Amino acid sequence: MEPITLILTALAAGATAAAKDTAGTAVKDAYEGLKTLIKNQFAGDPFAQGMVDAKPEEIQEIERFLKDKIIKAGVDKNDDVLKKAEEIREIMKKENPEGGSTGKYEVNVQGSRQFQVGDNNVQHNA
Numbered sequence: 001m002e003p004i005t006l007i008l009t010a011l012a013a014g015a016t017a018a019a020k021d022t023a024g025t026a027v028k029d030a031y032e033g034l035k036t037l038i039k040n041q042f043a044g045d046p047f048a049q050g051m052v053d054a055k056p057e058e059i060q061e062i063e064r065f066l067k068d069k070i071i072k073a074g075v076d077k078n079d080d081v082l083k084k085a086e087e088i089r090e091i092m093k094k095e096n097p098e099g100g101s102t103g104k105y106e107v108n109v110q111g112s113r114q115f116q117v118g119d120n121n122v123q124h125n126a
Contacts, residue, residue: 003076004067010034010085011066013092016056027091034084041075048073 001009014031035052042048048069051062059066070076 003082004070006085006089007034007038007070007076007081008063008067010088011038011052011054012056012059012063014088015054015059017092017095019056024091024095027088027095030084030088030091034081034088037078037081037084038070038075041073041078041081042069045069045073 010031011034014027014034017027018031038052039049042052048066051066051069054062054066075081
């Protein structure tokens with residue numbers, strides 16, 4: 001999994017899990033740790049820091065902007081962030097062994113000219 005995908009997936013999974021009453025302390029602690037590490041990388045950018053605190057239902061809407069901010073700040077190259085994101089992924093795998101992945105979608109497409117993943121997509125070809 002690419003580093004940026006790992007980070008975004010971990011944020012989404014952590015936000016979703018932490019919002020549930022049944023979430024364990026391990027996932028909540030790892031999620032808070034990940035958010036803190038990312039926010040530290042966004043020092044001086046309160047807008048980006050605020051995006052890290054997005055609610056689960058907001059993450060899909062801001063994902064593109066957050067992805068750009070993460071890449072520009074080099075967060076996707078930070079070993080501590082990647083380790084914490086992987087920790088969340090492993091915790092989620094243990095809690096949901098049949099699901100395997102922490103994200104809603106995990107897709108690896110190569111050589112495709114057109115491709116869509118997601119809910120409620122519309123494609124218009126000219």
